[in-house]
Amino acid sequence: MExxxxxxxxxxxxxxxxxxxxxxxxxxxKVPHLAAILVGTDGASLTYVGSKVRSCQRIGFESxxxxxxxxxxxxxLLKKIExxxxxxxxxxxxxxxxxxPQIDEQKVLLAVNPDKDVDGFHPMNFGKMALDMSTxxxxxxxxxxELLDRYKVDTQGKHTVVIGRSHIVGRPMSILMxxxxxxxxxxxxxxxxxxKNISQITTQADIIISALxxxxxLKAEMVKDDVVxxxxxITRVPDETRERxxxxxxxxxxxxxxxxxxxxxxxxxxxxxxxxxxxxKNTLLARERHRARS
Amino acid sequence: MExxxxxxxxxxxxxxxxxxxxxxxxxxxKVPHLAAILVGTDGASLTYVGSKVRSCQRIGFESxxxxxxxxxxxxxLLKKIExxxxxxxxxxxxxxxxxxPQIDEQKVLLAVNPDKDVDGFHPMNFGKMALDMSTxxxxxxxxxxELLDRYKVDTQGKHTVVIGRSHIVGRPMSILMxxxxxxxxxxxxxxxxxxKNISQITTQADIIISALxxxxxLKAEMVKDDVVxxxxxITRVPDETRERxxxxxxxxxxxxxxxxxxxxxxxxxxxxxxxxxxxxKNTLLARERHRARS
Numbered sequence: 001m002e003x004x005x006x007x008x009x010x011x012x013x014x015x016x017x018x019x020x021x022x023x024x025x026x027x028x029x030k031v032p033h034l035a036a037i038l039v040g041t042d043g044a045s046l047t048y049v050g051s052k053v054r055s056c057q058r059i060g061f062e063s064x065x066x067x068x069x070x071x072x073x074x075x076x077l078l079k080k081i082e083x084x085x086x087x088x089x090x091x092x093x094x095x096x097x098x099x100x101p102q103i104d105e106q107k108v109l110l111a112v113n114p115d116k117d118v119d120g121f122h123p124m125n126f127g128k129m130a131l132d133m134s135t136x137x138x139x140x141x142x143x144x145x146e147l148l149d150r151y152k153v154d155t156q157g158k159h160t161v162v163i164g165r166s167h168i169v170g171r172p173m174s175i176l177m178x179x180x181x182x183x184x185x186x187x188x189x190x191x192x193x194x195x196k197n198i199s200q201i202t203t204q205a206d207i208i209i210s211a212l213x214x215x216x217x218l219k220a221e222m223v224k225d226d227v228v229x230x231x232x233x234i235t236r237v238p239d240e241t242r243e244r245x246x247x248x249x250x251x252x253x254x255x256x257x258x259x260x261x262x263x264x265x266x267x268x269x270x271x272x273x274x275x276x277x278x279x280x281k282n283t284l285l286a287r288e289r290h291r292a293r294s
Numbered sequence: 295m296e297x298x299x300x301x302x303x304x305x306x307x308x309x310x311x312x313x314x315x316x317x318x319x320x321x322x323x324k325v326p327h328l329a330a331i332l333v334g335t336d337g338a339s340l341t342y343v344g345s346k347v348r349s350c351q352r353i354g355f356e357s358x359x360x361x362x363x364x365x366x367x368x369x370x371l372l373k374k375i376e377x378x379x380x381x382x383x384x385x386x387x388x389x390x391x392x393x394x395p396q397i398d399e400q401k402v403l404l405a406v407n408p409d410k411d412v413d414g415f416h417p418m419n420f421g422k423m424a425l426d427m428s429t430x431x432x433x434x435x436x437x438x439x440e441l442l443d444r445y446k447v448d449t450q451g452k453h454t455v456v457i458g459r460s461h462i463v464g465r466p467m468s469i470l471m472x473x474x475x476x477x478x479x480x481x482x483x484x485x486x487x488x489x490k491n492i493s494q495i496t497t498q499a500d501i502i503i504s505a506l507x508x509x510x511x512l513k514a515e516m517v518k519d520d521v522v523x524x525x526x527x528i529t530r531v532p533d534e535t536r537e538r539x540x541x542x543x544x545x546x547x548x549x550x551x552x553x554x555x556x557x558x559x560x561x562x563x564x565x566x567x568x569x570x571x572x573x574x575k576n577t578l579l580a581r582e583r584h585r586a587r588s
Binding site: 106123124125126127129130132133156157167174175178179185186189190192194195196 | 400416417418419420421422423424425426427450451459461465468469472473479480481482483484485486488489490495
């Protein structure tokens with residue numbers, strides 16, 4: 001059993017991007033600039049956005065954090081998005097989800113200029129991904145592909161089972177693993193809340209990508225020997241014995257499943273760190289494409 | 295065993311649309327207008343486009359056929375597309391594929407205004423489909439959903455196996471069958487040329503959608519009892535005993551598979567006629583959305 005060490009790989013990627021930024025600076029070029037819009041004061045969102053901004057600073061990107069109050073109207077947010085769309089200094093930006101209930105998430109996603117949509121959530125970019133065109137791949141799926149790639153996990157002709165059909169992980173992952181090329185060329189089964197006999201399906205899987213958010217859902221008896229496990233679940237479980245008051249856990253019963261697996265991602269330290277690294281990678285791509293256009 | 299009679303259902307849909315057009319005329323409204331661009335003189339393409347135009351005429355739509363020579367340059371075609379994009383009288387249009395080799399198909403698809411893209415091939419529309427937003431669903435997948443719907447074939451929690459990952463049928467079908475709602479909520483496996491042990495997968499399927507283009511590929515021993523079979527394969531097999539010089543056949547060994555199936559589409563007369571009916575339906579939708587915007 002080998003650990004797919006997302007923390008280590010994410011650090012390698014960040015170091016590669018930082019070296020790229022140094023070259024840009026040495027050539028007197030503008031460095032990538034990522035902006036993030038945060039509406040409200042949700043604790044987890046604050047943590048995620050803060051972490052993204054700090055990562056930008058560490059690798060030499062410019063970054064801008066736009067904080068808006070919880071009472072922000074949809075029109076105010078759309079106006080801010082239009083500002084970032086038109087601001088030529090900003091190469092890419094994200095709108096941290098979830099948004100407060102008075103704001104229509106779909107309208108917001110559609111308002112982001114696809115060329116600056118480094119989250120890859122705009123339907124234009126999602127469609128390009130599904131149609132095998134060059135685009136921004138959403139950071140978490142992109143991170144999973146990168147992890148499989150760097151560990152040279154064989155995916156061709158393998159049976160990949162994806163658990164969960166979210167727009168952010170499950171559905172894009174199910175598309176990406178079945179595309180031509182590497183990592184890809186898998187036979188892909190997408191399972192979800194309406195799936196019957198899920199164990200019967202997971203026990204046939206060569207690769208399982210679980211993005212359900214149910215701690216300990218995937219148990220040893222649900223997988224076959226030598227399975228590859230990608231655990232995308234990130235659940236905060238309250239725990240008063242910890243200083244932070246909670247601990248982070250995934251969808252997989254790691255202790256027992258890891259004994260049968262050939263490769264497995266830990267939680268934390270697996271897919272999580274890759275997500276931020278790939279957001280930075282997308283921002284670098286956005287900068288390069290921006291330069292090519294102008 | 296019940297035949298999923300695409301010809302019959304397509305005629306019902308056309309009659310419904312014709313009735314809608316009559317109402318539009320009675321209200322003094324503009325009727326839907328579909329345009330088709332045909333580049334070159336490929337026999338099958340001519341047949342398909344001719345059939346689309348005739349169907350428009352029969353149900354009371356306006357239609358325009360733009361024929362361009364085989365030597366048309368990419369720039370000339372893009373200019374024509376821009377004309378149709380800007381022509382307010384035209385609600386939707388299609389560019390018949392395949393295109394001659396001097397023209398980049400991807401550029402052409404991206405040039406079509408997504409609001410007029412009644413084929414649903416533009417990445418913006420494809421992305422909206424994958425993200426569960428309202429859009430134009432490509433005609434063949436839309437036709438399959440409609441057939442399943444009208445025959446009330448249960449899809450929820452069923453295991454649907456899609457054979458073939460084309461942009462036009464396999465991939466969109468794999469997405470649509472796994473979406474929430476009806477028809478949908480299936481556990482979906484997408485198989486393709488790199489899939490190993492395909493029989494092992496198809497024998498587990500409650501529903502099989504085959505879009506491979508290999509005559510007689512799916513045999514009786516590859517399916518379980520009571521399977522639902524949707525045969526999207528349309529292959530012209532040369533046959534000198536026929537007046538046309540060929541006959542049309544699907545991916546499924548109909549004679550033997552039909553004995554085990556609960557529902558099955560014939561070829562011809564199954565999915566084929568549904569495709570044109572749904573193109574007309576999309577054109578009607580395009581007209582309604584066009585009116586709502588103006």
